[in-house]
Amino acid sequence: MALLDQPVLILGVGGVGRALVRHIVAARARHAARNRLRLRVVGLVDSRSAVLDQQGFSDEALLAFVACKEQGLPLASENPHWRVADLPARTIVVDTTASEATVPILLEAKARGLGVVLANKLPLAGPLAWWDALADERSRWETTCGAALPVISTLDTLLNSGDDVLRIEGALSGTLGFLAAQLEQGAPFGAAVREAKTKGYTEPDPRQDLSGLDAARKALILARMLGYRLELRDVAVEALYPAEMDALSVEQFLDAVDTLDEPMRARAAALTREGQTLRYVATIGDGCVRVGLVGVSRESTLGRVHTSDSVVVFHTRDFSDNPLTISGRGAGQAVTASGVLGDIVSLAQALC
């Protein structure tokens, strides 16, 4: 039987985009046998350059582009003009960036009826108008919340089933999970932040993690799937540093972060007074979304999961005493790329 030919355009050739290209090449035999599918990569695009070919690139060419980017070289000698209108019919546009700059491309792709796969959470956590345009049955966004953990697909299935989703709780930030565990063990907050940065757990500017905004965006996406008409500003977010420190440079912040040792120690102690364990948790329910430090029982579902895991707990009518819980590695470029590839296959089957 002939293989279904599926054109794919990849936006972003950073760590996730490059791992995705390698996964696509490595999975060719599997996709042919399991899915009767052949993914035809018709373009790689980043902020500086782009290579496009409607016929699709050979695997050798794709791996060469990836190797080229890895050495810090642009994809092509110049940035060619390209237009969404020129993409083949039924193309799936895959956004592996972490930028809002892709939104005009995504909106145009949707307007043309193309498929969209997002690892980039910014478009779905932006204005509700973007959400309304992007989040439909011709899009997939599994990796915007907990990387390849099947959080989005599970929520989608719950919403399609006869069940009622009552509340969702999630520990969705590996970085903040690490810091919560360090605080609980009595480590000074400033030292813990510097250790997280040294270990590569944080963004170059750790305040991007400490602000809680990344966890808030993930929670907002889940809330919008539940039908909550909220904007990011409606999410109650507990940042782990005071707003005044936003004015500092990264170096100044890292020098000053030890001043937070005592207030953070006191906050952690207050939250864990009853022998509870400390987590940075998103809670979605009753029309509200909150993200912040909480103390939870060690016997609770959230409290039993290792702090290095991401975890999402769905409390539903049918999953009440025994909530549906998904946990495991919730970050990383390779696992995110795997999740993106799963989304591409799922969407290719839905579009055909």
Add this chain to the structure above:
Amino acid sequence: MALLDQPVLILGVGGVGRALVRHIVAARARHAARNRLRLRVVGLVDSRSAVLDQQGFSDEALLAFVACKEQGLPLASENPHWRVADLPARTIVVDTTASEATVPILLEAKARGLGVVLANKLPLAGPLAWWDALADERSRWETTCGAALPVISTLDTLLNSGDDVLRIEGALSGTLGFLAAQLEQGAPFGAAVREAKTKGYTEPDPRQDLSGLDAARKALILARMLGYRLELRDVAVEALYPAEMDALSVEQFLDAVDTLDEPMRARAAALTREGQTLRYVATIGDGCVRVGLVGVSRESTLGRVHTSDSVVVFHTRDFSDNPLTISGRGAGQAVTASGVLGDIVSLAQALC
């Protein structure tokens, strides 16, 4: 926009089938809004009787059939003749029975290109020829393993992604989880079995649970998805009673089960000698499937989950240190019916 009209035939009007009918009726508004879908129930069939109408029954009629069955009455005054060939095009045939008697119907439905949703695990755990005919992209079988827990869909996505599934571990029997917990707490085995039966955790003949065959069938389905060409007889199953006791009546077995107290106490003690906790676990990996009692560390992923939960742990290349874990209620008629409805919606979208 017009709703997609999806014909559905339901085999089995027991607890799951009746809950499914109620879920379909209750979810009409949701399916119209979220999925632009209307499920047209064209038939209810059980072993004694059947009602079929190509136009689809009204919700009032469907609820009346369910109420009728609940009172122990047949669906219709006589068992009408019906044929798969007469079902509308694109019908989804849903098997909520626990019987192999449906297999000829399912095979004929597949031969006609109809969709199939299985809550019944017997057809997929039967001869490989049945598996090959039934387990394709026009079928769904989420609830054959852990009820509505997203085990099957997650494995399917992992297989489509760039990841490699190395090993799957699962505690997939609520009944055997309960017994393992009782044994660990020092309860005599015979008393624990009678308590499980009294609480309704077991089949009327508890040996059906104690044989481990139900867990073995679930494990076999996961193994076959991994490409293992195994039959049920190839699964290494630890039964919790000796084969000689198969000759007894249920009453004789319940009288004699106390003779197992000492051997089971010794087995549990041996397995938990290092302070481990006792679980009844299926392990799928390296081409083999084993199902039986094991001792696991209390700090392990399996050991951390409550024994009243079902749990499946996927060890993959990308989910190595932090395996992908799904846990929660893994049995029950209402939650199974919800999972079946999720499958019907998923398949309706794929077939259209």
